[in-house]
Amino acid sequence: MPTPSSDPSVTVRADHLRKAYTVTEKEPGFLGSLRAFVRPKTRTVEAVKGISFELTGGEMVGFLGPNGAGKTTTLKMLSGLLHPTSGTATVQGHTPQKRETAFLKQITLVMGQKQQLIWDLPAQDSFLVNQAIYEISDTEYRATMREFDEVLDLSGILSKQVRKLSLGERMKCELAAALLHRPKVLFLDEPTIGLDVNMQERIREFVREYNARFNATVMLTSHYMADVTALCQRILVIDGGELVFDGDLSALTSGPDARKTVKLQLSQPTTAARLSEYGELIRLDGLDVELTVPRSEVSARAAALLTHFEVADLTVEDPPIEQVIGQLFRSERKPEPVEALA
Ligand SMILES: Nc1ncnc2c1ncn2[C@@H]1O[C@H](COP(=O)(O)OP(=O)(O)OP(=O)(O)O)[C@@H](O)[C@H]1O
Numbered sequence: 001m002p003t004p005s006s007d008p009s010v011t012v013r014a015d016h017l018r019k020a021y022t023v024t025e026k027e028p029g030f031l032g033s034l035r036a037f038v039r040p041k042t043r044t045v046e047a048v049k050g051i052s053f054e055l056t057g058g059e060m061v062g063f064l065g066p067n068g069a070g071k072t073t074t075l076k077m078l079s080g081l082l083h084p085t086s087g088t089a090t091v092q093g094h095t096p097q098k099r100e101t102a103f104l105k106q107i108t109l110v111m112g113q114k115q116q117l118i119w120d121l122p123a124q125d126s127f128l129v130n131q132a133i134y135e136i137s138d139t140e141y142r143a144t145m146r147e148f149d150e151v152l153d154l155s156g157i158l159s160k161q162v163r164k165l166s167l168g169e170r171m172k173c174e175l176a177a178a179l180l181h182r183p184k185v186l187f188l189d190e191p192t193i194g195l196d197v198n199m200q201e202r203i204r205e206f207v208r209e210y211n212a213r214f215n216a217t218v219m220l221t222s223h224y225m226a227d228v229t230a231l232c233q234r235i236l237v238i239d240g241g242e243l244v245f246d247g248d249l250s251a252l253t254s255g256p257d258a259r260k261t262v263k264l265q266l267s268q269p270t271t272a273a274r275l276s277e278y279g280e281l282i283r284l285d286g287l288d289v290e291l292t293v294p295r296s297e298v299s300a301r302a303a304a305l306l307t308h309f310e311v312a313d314l315t316v317e318d319p320p321i322e323q324v325i326g327q328l329f330r331s332e333r334k335p336e337p338v339e340a341l342a
Contacts, residue, residue: 011185011217012055012078016087019048019073047073049241050087057184060211060218062228062249065238066329071221072111074238075187078219079109091185105134108183112190116174117162123173124158127180134181141180147213148176151206168199175203179210186210188220192227204230225321239329252324259327260298261319264289267310278305282323287312292319292327 023043026036048070055061065071076082078089080096080103089096094103110116117126131141149155152172157165165173175191188207192200204227211218211231222228228235229249237245245252252258262279266287275281278301279291293301298316305311 007054007056009056010054011057011059011092012219013053013090014074014078014087015052015089016050017048017052017074017077017084017089018046018050018086019070019077019082020085021045021047046241048077048084048238051238051241051243052087053236053243053246055217055219057217058211058215059234060207060220060232062232062235063219063221063238064228064235064325065221069238069329070241071238072189075109075189075219075221079107079187080104081109105181106183107185107187108178108181109187110175110178110189110191112171112188112193115162115170117170117177119163120161122159123162123165123170123177126162126173126177127158130177130180136181144180144182145176148179148206151209152176152202168195168202171195171199171203172206175206182214184214184216186216186218186220188218188222190222191220192222192224200224200227207231225325229321235325237325237328245328249321252328253318253321254295256296258295259292259319259324260295261317261323262291262293262298262302262305263313263315263317264291264305264309264311265313267312270309278308280327292323 021044023045024036025041025043026032051070051074063071063074073082077084078091078096080099083097092103092106094100094106096103096107117123118129127145130136136144145154152175154172154176157169157173160169162170162173171191179186186207191207192203195203207218207220208231210216218231220227220231233248233250235245235247235249235252236243248255259280261282266289269287272281272284275284275289275291279293281289281291283290291301291305302314302316306314
């Protein structure tokens with residue numbers, strides 16, 4: 001994990017970054033409220049447990065993890081909205097929580113689930129507010145809008161009241177407004193959530209072009225693996241506030257820890273317990289079975305399955321990337337059985 005680095009290409013750096021929230025616990029009902037008021041009971045939630053990583057200029061990195069893993073908390077610390085409990089963050093040479101103007105002009109945080117445009121006004125008005133906040137000249141504003149319009153096709157929607165826009169139209173405007181000042185570092189938290197497949201692709205295209213044009217660093221969380229596979233070579237996986245993987249996406253499907261999916265059509269029913277001796281059981285639906293096994297042992301495991309079960313059909317495939325990532329999440333990992341192979 002990173003030690004202090006003077007590498008000028010590093011744009012985002014987290015060094016043992018930690019965030020603990022203190023939450024007040026309250027029992028339900030009026031008495032509970034009264035008790036909480038008189039003698040408040042608090043509990044600490046360790047949302048991010050001292051994570052370290054570095055991103056370099058122009059990198060697009062997928063930041064993945066199950067619900068509640070600590071992704072949003074990390075992005076909020078990196079963009080200066082939350083103070084870390086301990087550890088440090090450095091973004092474009094700045095300490096985010098100081099929220100210096102020079103820092104704010106170089107970053108953006110887009111949260112797909114939160115709205116930043118002014119609800120009752122046309123999107124155009126929010127753009128003008130941002131133009132003023134970020135001190136963007138009229139010439140630069142017009143040039144940027146022209147470029148964004150080419151990819152996002154904003155014509156016809158900028159003059160509509162934001163609350164009358166469809167989700168996809170609003171997300172295009174949210175992104176354009178958030179990138180108007182041409183930030184060098186983008187923190188994108190679920191930017192395609194709830195969008196249809198075409199609109200997801202449009203947003204991806206926009207992020208890809210922006211990254212190429214401005215050599216921007218992009219840190220992206222998404223529950224849609226298509227976003228990640230389309231944009232990111234490297235992924236960071238966080239689970240329970242800890243970083244459990246930092247590396248190439250391709251290493252997950254072809255590296256030493258890679259797995260294969262074995263699909264079986266059985267002729268005779270069997271039990272989950274028996275099948276689990278040959279790999280991680282993903283699905284048992286009547287006679288249809290799906291297991292994952294280590295890639296390096298796929299032949300041996302397939303041969304063992306054919307020997308010990310009545311198999312009508314067997315196929316070997318790469319597991320879907322969602323499953324590969326899911327297996328990194330500690331809560332879903334199970335010990336690998338090997339003794340039944342003999
Ligand atoms: N303001 C807060 N006060 C107390 N606990 C919080 C607060 N914000 C987040 N948490 C807790 O911190 C943990 C991490 O939350 P966070 O929102 O960072 O996760 P996430 O990975 O972004 O999840 P999701 O994918 O569901 O958005 C969770 O247990 C969450 O309940």
